Amino acid sequence: MTSVDKEGPEQVIGLSGAALSRRGFVKSGGTLLVGFGLLKANPMQEGSPAVHGNSLDAALPQSWIEIHPDNTILMRVGKPDFGTGTVFTAYRQIVAEELSVPFEAITSVISGDTDRTPDGSGAFDFLGRGMPNVRKAAAYVHQALLDLAAERLGVPKDQLTVNEGIVSGGGKRISYGDLVKNQNLTLTIPVEGELTSMFGLSVAGNPPLKPVNQYTVVGKSFPNSVTVSKVRAKETWVTDVRLPGMLHARMVHPKTLGSKLVSVGPLDKSKFPNTRVIVKNNLVGVVAPTEWEAIKAAQQVAAGTKWSDWKGLPGSDRLIQFLKEDADWKSVPPKTSEKSTGDVSAALSNSPKKLTASYALPFFKHAPLGPAVAVGDVRADGTVFVYTHTQNPQALRSGIARMLSTSVSKVVVRTFAGPGHYGRSNGGNAGAEDESVILSQAVGKPVRVQWMRHDDFQWSTQSSAALADVQIGLDANGKMMAFEINHYMPAMQDDRLVGAVLAGLPTIPAPDDKGSLFGIANDAHDPWIYEGTPAVLERAYGTAEIGKKSSPIAVGLRDHSMRTPGQYQQNYPRELAITEAALLARVDPLEFRIRHARDQRAIGVLEAVRKSSEWQPRKEAPKLEDGVKRGQGVSAMFRAGSYWACVANIAVNMTSGVVKVEKITVAVDPGIVINPDQLKRQVEGGTVMGMSMALFEEVRFDQSGVTTSDWRNYPIATMADVPDIKVVLINSPEVGKYGQGSEAANALASSAIAGAFLDATGKPARRIPLRPDYVQSLLKA
Amino acid sequence: MVTILVNGEKRGVQASVDTPLLYVLRNELQLTGPQFGCGLAQCGACSVLLNGKEVRSCITPLSAVGTKEITTLEGLPARWAKQRGLSKEQAANTLHPVQEAWIAEQTPQCGFCQNGMMIKATELLEQTPSPTVAEIKNAFSSGVSPHLCRCGTYLAIIQAVQRAGARMTKRSEIL
Numbered sequence: 001m002t003s004v005d006k007e008g009p010e011q012v013i014g015l016s017g018a019a020l021s022r023r024g025f026v027k028s029g030g031t032l033l034v035g036f037g038l039l040k041a042n043p044m045q046e047g048s049p050a051v052h053g054n055s056l057d058a059a060l061p062q063s064w065i066e067i068h069p070d071n072t073i074l075m076r077v078g079k080p081d082f083g084t085g086t087v088f089t090a091y092r093q094i095v096a097e098e099l100s101v102p103f104e105a106i107t108s109v110i111s112g113d114t115d116r117t118p119d120g121s122g123a124f125d126f127l128g129r130g131m132p133n134v135r136k137a138a139a140y141v142h143q144a145l146l147d148l149a150a151e152r153l154g155v156p157k158d159q160l161t162v163n164e165g166i167v168s169g170g171g172k173r174i175s176y177g178d179l180v181k182n183q184n185l186t187l188t189i190p191v192e193g194e195l196t197s198m199f200g201l202s203v204a205g206n207p208p209l210k211p212v213n214q215y216t217v218v219g220k221s222f223p224n225s226v227t228v229s230k231v232r233a234k235e236t237w238v239t240d241v242r243l244p245g246m247l248h249a250r251m252v253h254p255k256t257l258g259s260k261l262v263s264v265g266p267l268d269k270s271k272f273p274n275t276r277v278i279v280k281n282n283l284v285g286v287v288a289p290t291e292w293e294a295i296k297a298a299q300q301v302a303a304g305t306k307w308s309d310w311k312g313l314p315g316s317d318r319l320i321q322f323l324k325e326d327a328d329w330k331s332v333p334p335k336t337s338e339k340s341t342g343d344v345s346a347a348l349s350n351s352p353k354k355l356t357a358s359y360a361l362p363f364f365k366h367a368p369l370g371p372a373v374a375v376g377d378v379r380a381d382g383t384v385f386v387y388t389h390t391q392n393p394q395a396l397r398s399g400i401a402r403m404l405s406t407s408v409s410k411v412v413v414r415t416f417a418g419p420g421h422y423g424r425s426n427g428g429n430a431g432a433e434d435e436s437v438i439l440s441q442a443v444g445k446p447v448r449v450q451w452m453r454h455d456d457f458q459w460s461t462q463s464s465a466a467l468a469d470v471q472i473g474l475d476a477n478g479k480m481m482a483f484e485i486n487h488y489m490p491a492m493q494d495d496r497l498v499g500a501v502l503a504g505l506p507t508i509p510a511p512d513d514k515g516s517l518f519g520i521a522n523d524a525h526d527p528w529i530y531e532g533t534p535a536v537l538e539r540a541y542g543t544a545e546i547g548k549k550s551s552p553i554a555v556g557l558r559d560h561s562m563r564t565p566g567q568y569q570q571n572y573p574r575e576l577a578i579t580e581a582a583l584l585a586r587v588d589p590l591e592f593r594i595r596h597a598r599d600q601r602a603i604g605v606l607e608a609v610r611k612s613s614e615w616q617p618r619k620e621a622p623k624l625e626d627g628v629k630r631g632q633g634v635s636a637m638f639r640a641g642s643y644w645a646c647v648a649n650i651a652v653n654m655t656s657g658v659v660k661v662e663k664i665t666v667a668v669d670p671g672i673v674i675n676p677d678q679l680k681r682q683v684e685g686g687t688v689m690g691m692s693m694a695l696f697e698e699v700r701f702d703q704s705g706v707t708t709s710d711w712r713n714y715p716i717a718t719m720a721d722v723p724d725i726k727v728v729l730i731n732s733p734e735v736g737k738y739g740q741g742s743e744a745a746n747a748l749a750s751s752a753i754a755g756a757f758l759d760a761t762g763k764p765a766r767r768i769p770l771r772p773d774y775v776q777s778l779l780k781a
Numbered sequence: 782m783v784t785i786l787v788n789g790e791k792r793g794v795q796a797s798v799d800t801p802l803l804y805v806l807r808n809e810l811q812l813t814g815p816q817f818g819c820g821l822a823q824c825g826a827c828s829v830l831l832n833g834k835e836v837r838s839c840i841t842p843l844s845a846v847g848t849k850e851i852t853t854l855e856g857l858p859a860r861w862a863k864q865r866g867l868s869k870e871q872a873a874n875t876l877h878p879v880q881e882a883w884i885a886e887q888t889p890q891c892g893f894c895q896n897g898m899m900i901k902a903t904e905l906l907e908q909t910p911s912p913t914v915a916e917i918k919n920a921f922s923s924g925v926s927p928h929l930c931r932c933g934t935y936l937a938i939i940q941a942v943q944r945a946g947a948r949m950t951k952r953s954e955i956l
Contacts, residue, residue, distance in 0.1 A: 083891030083932055223887055230892040231883045231899070232876065233814040233854040240813045291808055292800040369818050369826060369893045369931045419818075420891035420932050453819040677887060681937055685890050688933025711823040711929060720922035722935040 054409055055394070058118035058191040058201050061144065064137035065095065071165055071177035072107040073099070077134055078200055080112025080415040082123040082391060084682050084742060085224035087111045090127065090674040091134050094738075097217045098138035098210055099145075100162035101176065109225075112415035114397045119191075120200025122392030124426040124561075127674070127738040128640045132203060137189060139207035144187045148179050196398035196408055198427055198495075198517060212672060212733050219731070221677035230417065238389035238416040241375045243446040248291040249439050250298035251432075251449060252284040253459050254502070256704035258310025258551035265304025272297045278442045281504035282553055285439045287447055295452075311703035312550035313557065320360045320767070322546070323467045329488055329541040337524030342535030344471075347482035351473025355581050359470065359573035360767040363699035364463040365714055366562050368430070370419035371456035376436030377446040378404075384411045388433045389418025395428030395495070399508060400437055403500040422689075422743075423562040424461060427495030427517075431460050435499035454709040459498060461560030462699050462706075464489045468573035473535075478585030480596055482535040483528075485577070487570050490543050491520035494558040501555060510554065512544035520544050525566030526574055527638045530596035540570075557701065563689065564747040567639060572768065575635040575751035580764050588617035589755060590634045590647075597636075604730060605645040605667040606636060612728045613647035613665035622760050627655050630662070633755025635748045642670040642739030646687075646748035649723075650756040657775035659757065661691050661723040664749055669730035670739030679742065680727045686745025687725050692717035694750035694768050785846050787812065788856030789863070798844035803827045805843055806853060814854025814896045818929075825897035825928035829853050830860075835897075835904040837925055854896045857903060879903050882945035890932030897928050902942045910950045917942050 056063035056076065066074040075095050081087045088109055096103045110116050112123075119133050146167070150157040155169035162168075165176045190204040229235040254261070261282045267275060275288040275297040286301050288294035314322035348354065374388040384404065390396050393413040401408040424430055436449040451459070466489040473482035491511035500507045509516040522542035547556030562568070582592035590610050597603050609615070615632060622629040628651045637644045649663040664687050673679060696715045700708045708714045750768060757765045763778045782793050787810060796805045801820075806812040806829070815838050818826030822837040829838045830852035852860050857880060862872030876884075879902045889895045898921070905912060905920045912920070917939050921928045930938070 083889070085890075223884070227887060227889055227892070228884055230889055230895065231880045233812075233896070235892075237813065237816070237893075239807075239816060242808075290796070291804045292796065367931055369824060369891070369929060370816055371818075373817075417892070419893035422931075450817065453821060453823075681887055681890070681934070684936050685933035688935060689931070692933070710821055711819060711926070716929060716931060717933070717935075718922045718927035718929065719935040719938065720918045720927070722918070722933075722939075725936055 054115045054412060055195060056116065056118040058203070059188050061137065061141050061187045061189055063118040064134065064189070065141050067141070067176050067180050069177045069181045071105060071175055073101060073105050074108040074110065075106055075134065076110040076117045078112065078117040078119040078121060078394060079123050079126065079130055080391065080393060081226060081417070083420045084126070085226060085678055086126040088225045089222055089678050091131070093217045093220070093222060093674055094131065094135050095138040097215055098135055099142050099165070100210070101165040103217050103222050105165055112393050114393050114413045118201070120195045120394030121198070122200070122395065122426050124391060124423065125640065125740060128740050129199060131738060133201070135209065136203040136205065136207055139209050140187055140189050143207055145176060145179060148183065149174060152179060196394045198392065198395055200394055212736050215733070218672060218674050221675055224678060226417070235417050238387065238418040239370065239373055241387040241416060241448070243375060243377060246375065246446040246448055247287045247289060247443060248294040249285050249287045249436070249447050249449045250294045250452065251435055251455060252286065252298055252302045252305055253455055254282055254553065255307035256310045257547060257555045257557070258312050258553060258704070259307035260552055262306035262308055265301045267297055267301050276443060277301055278439050280438060280442070281502065283435065283438060283499055283503040285435060285449070287439055287443055291450070308552070309704070310551060313547045313701055313703050313705070315702050316362065316698070316700045319362065319465055320467070323360070323465065323488060327488070327543045327546070329543050331544070332519065332521045332542055334539040334541045335521060335523050337528065337538035339528035339531070340537050344482045344484045344535040344537040347535035348471055348473040348484065351481050352476055353474040353584055355470065355472040355577065355584055357470050357577060357580065357764065357766060359468045359576065361466045361569055361572060362767070362769070363465045363557060364562060364693055364697050365457060365699055365708065366422045366424040366460070366463065366560070367714060367716060368419035368421050368424065368456070371451040371453055372431035372460065373418075373448070373450045374433040374436040375446055375448045376433065376440040378437060378441040382406065382410055384437060386411070386413045386433050386437060387416065388413065388430070389416055390428060390430055390433065391421055391423070391425040392428045396433055399428045399495070399497050400434065403434055403497055403505045403507060404437070404441070405506065423565060424560055426561060427493055429495065429497050431456065431498060434497035438499055438503055438505070457708050457710065457714060458706045461494055461558040463562035463565070464492050464559040464569065466569035468570065470573060470577040472577060472581040474581060474585050478587045480530065480533040480581060483530070483533050484537040485539070485574060487522060487538075487540045488543070489522050489540070489566065489569050490545055490559050491518065492559050492561045492565055493518050494545055494560060498555065498558070502553065510545060510548060512548065523566060524570070526570035529599065529602045529636060529638050530578070530593065531598040532596040557706070563686065563743040564639065567637070568747040568750070571635065571637050571747045572751045572754065576754045576758070576764060576766065579633060579755040579758055583758065590615055591617065593634065593636055599643070601643045601669050601732065602636065602638065605643045605669050608667035608728050608730060609634065609645040609647050609665050612667065612726055613649070613663070615647055618759065624654060628653050629760040631756040631758070631760025633752045633757065633759055635751035635755060637744055637748055639744040640740030641737055642668055642744060644668050644744050644748050646752040648749065648752035648756045650753060650760060652757060652760045652775065654779060657772035657779065659695055659753070659770045659775060661695070661721070661753060663724045663726070664691065664752070665726040665728070666745055666748060667728040667730060669732050671732050671735035671737040673729050673731040674738060676729055679729060682742030683727045683745045684725050686742045687749045688717055688722060690746030690749030691721070691723070691753060693746065694753045695721070695770050698769050783843060785843070785851060786848065787851045788853060789859055794843070796843055798842065800843050801839050802829070802841045802843055802846060802851070803838040806838060812853045812855050816893055816896055818894070823926045824894065825901065825926065826894050828897035828900040830900055830904060833904065833907060835901050835924070854899060857899065860903070877903065878948040879906065879941070879945045882941040882948065886937050886941040886944060888934055888937040888941045890934055894928065894930045898930065898938050901928055902938070902945060905942065906946050906949055911946050912942065914939055
């Protein structure tokens with residue numbers, strides 16, 4: 001890819017903010033590689049902070065898109081796939097659309113390896129912040145191809161049309177493949193940002209984009225190409241990475257979140273002659289030739305290892321009380337939402353009917369089905385390879401370089417398929433990566449660190465717990481005159497490498513430390529959609545990670561964003577409070593929402609879900625049938641360009657307290673629907689996760705650490721729990737935008753279920769999960 | 782050295798007999814369909830068939846295998862081919878109907894649990910060719926532990942099992 005013909009003719013053409021130059025025929029090793037720009041030296045690259053050593057130069061078009069003489073196309077993107085298949089479906093569709101080629105013409109997608117992709121950032125906000133990179137890169141390349149065709153065919157550019165990769169005009173035609181043959185065209189794509197930051201590079205400028213009404217590829221349900229290799233056991237998973245000479249390791253993590261190592265337990269060398277125990281500060285790893293030896297030896301070492309004690313956590317039973325009474329919400333000022341308006345206190349005091357209520361959510365686990373695993377390979381020349389499954393490989397690369405006090409150009413992160421992380425690794429690490437590198441450095445060989453199930457529950461991050469206080473004022477006609485909500489939540493994004501923390505090596509700052517990316521301030525994450533309310537006040541208060549300050553190793557209940565981050569924690573109290581207010585107003589809760597919404601798309605999803613769920617306003621109290629009462633609940637949300645509404649139908653066993661979700665209906669209007677079948681599957685999945693969180697999930701912890709350790713004490717929904725799920729997709733191409741896809745579904749399900757519980761029982765469940773003991777206590781109250 | 786029967790072939794393995802079958806399959810035989818999910822028989826990601834019965838390879842020691850036949854995800858096409866008496870040529874181009882249905886229904890999200898789901902589906906359909914939704918739910922939620930999917934693909938799994946069942950039943954009628 002570095003061969004350059006410096007003798008070729010060059011011309012520079014202005015193109016929508018990008019500079020375009022063309023050089024002559026280039027061959028490399030006798031094989032024509034690409035038609036486009038093999039030049040390494042261009043003005044954008046020199047001294048550009050965007051380019052780091054061994055990553056592809058995002059300013060070069062072929063770093064993104066290669067068009068081959070046989071008309072096949074390869075695309076690259078830094079974001080790895082995490083199961084939604086977006087890079088293999090929606091991104092491919094968007095690129096095919098901008099290039100005006102068939103979907104199938106894109107035969108290769110390279111994603112998520114730091115040395116093979118250009119732009120960084122990660123598997124989150126795929127269609128929001130992430131999408132414009134591939135779309136614009138494709139659009140720039142499309143313009144460059146048209147310029148080339150205009151010259152080749154001798155037809156003005158504006159008289160050319162492209163269909164299925166064939167450029168036509170003036171009675172002549174030429175395929176992209178023929179167009180790029182013997183051509184080497186350097187187009188400089190303008191980029192900005194920092195490659196290894198959380199958000200990576202952004203493609204700048206405004207190349208002409210294909211009008212939505214000319215779309216032929218977007219909107220169709222192409223299958224996810226990676227599904228076949230996974231189903232056939234042909235995929236190389238992160239769990240499958242095996243390097244020559246590689247050793248297996250298991251970690252012996254501290255006894256508590258504040259424990260320091262006192263002494264390492266003995267290892268019977270007669271049983272484990274080739275096993276080594278590596279100790280670095282409070283990091284203890286056991287490295288062995290085989291996996292089973294590593295497991296058994298680590299168990300033996302762990303049994304004899306002594307740690308100091310620590311009790312610095314409130315314990316999950318006292319969590320709500322701790323958040324209300326002990327946590328410091330004043331160290332940073334609260335943020336007030338943009339939608340806040342009017343004089344709320346005056347409106348509240350003038351309201352004849354008022355709702356005052358407090359809501360609480362526990363910590364949740366992302367709970368990937370496979371525990372963290374990574375292979376680290378620190379080579380003799382100081383280069384470091386990390387083989388892992390992370391949502392943000394470039395950010396991990398930066399974190400590993402920082403930990404080793406080396407340059408990012410020495411570090412390569414390669415990613416592989418693995419279990420969904422649901423946000424846990426969007427800041428770079430999922431756990432195990434840093435430990436694999438530390439151990440590899442110590443033993444001089446590649447080391448595979450596989451966390452056990454308990455490591456993954458007890459040493460990973462968790463989704464923040466939260467509180468909310470709500471006041472709603474209603475007028476005599478049942479209209480909301482005032483809505484006030486105060487949200488409280490610890491800072492979400494502790495992306496420190498926990499192995500580095502234990503080993504005493506450098507990491508990025510924790511959220512409450514100086515220089516951290518986001519700090520501890522909370523934000524208004526759940527955009528207000530009931531704009532018919534004259535007075536609104538939404539405030540968000542933040543606080544530091546619980547326990548970190550008093551922990552001698554600076555580890556507390558590490559918080560992390562998880563699907564619908566922050567918005568989950570804010571939508572549940574808001575939507576349940578709105579349902580409670582509707583009841584107080586004696587208005588049907590779905591109708592109540594429509595009456596207060598002003599945006600037509602918000603009303604549209606509510607109407608759609610009303611129709612599709614066959615919602616009927618309640619005329620009489622639910623009857624007790626076979627010990628069960630049934631109810632219906634509704635929730636709504638605006639997230640990242642998409643409007644959502646959800647109806648849940650549930651059955652509550654009034655004796656046992658068991659809640660069974662019978663049906664969930666979700667309507668989503670994301671603007672342009674890119675791939676209906678894939679979106680539908682994603683929404684189904686998010687819905688099940690949300691139901692699971694609402695009914696079953698809660699991280700348990702004592703004063704010393706997380707006691708949740710396996711699937712028995714962190715139960716999630718099983719197939720037996722799954723309701724009928726109906727997904728209604730509303731395609732609104734006139735919006736002209738791709739709204740973000742699936743993850744909102746999990747937040748909607750939880751708040752709709754809580755609404756249905758209120759409808760069935762008359763009792764508001766102001767915290768979740770709705771486990772039988774809690775439900776029984778509510779029913780008795 | 783222990784000899785085990787895997788996907789129709791006898792394979793010699795070096796691991797000590799207390800080694801869980803999962804690590805033998807993955808690390809010695811490069812049969813990486815089964816995944817490590819918990820090591821506690823709580824999730825089903827590691828499932829294989831042992832004489833047609835779904836077991837959790839993460840807690841099944843090598844010593845417990847004996848002469849029983851192991852079928853992994855990699856062995857499903859050959860298992861189907863053998864059951865249907867397909868020629869070698871046909872077999873080479875055949876997926877198990879369960880696998881075909883998983884692709885047709887676009888069942889996986891991350892796919893990490895789907896090995897166990899497909900193994901469980903095969904066990905179920907070999908015993909109950911046309912299961913009801915209730916029977917499917919019961920099969921996947923009972924036994925040693927429920928088969929867990931964190932991405933929430935259960936509905937897609939139910940649809941894929943039904944599709945595979947229809948396909949398998951249809952073929953047996955033709956044959």
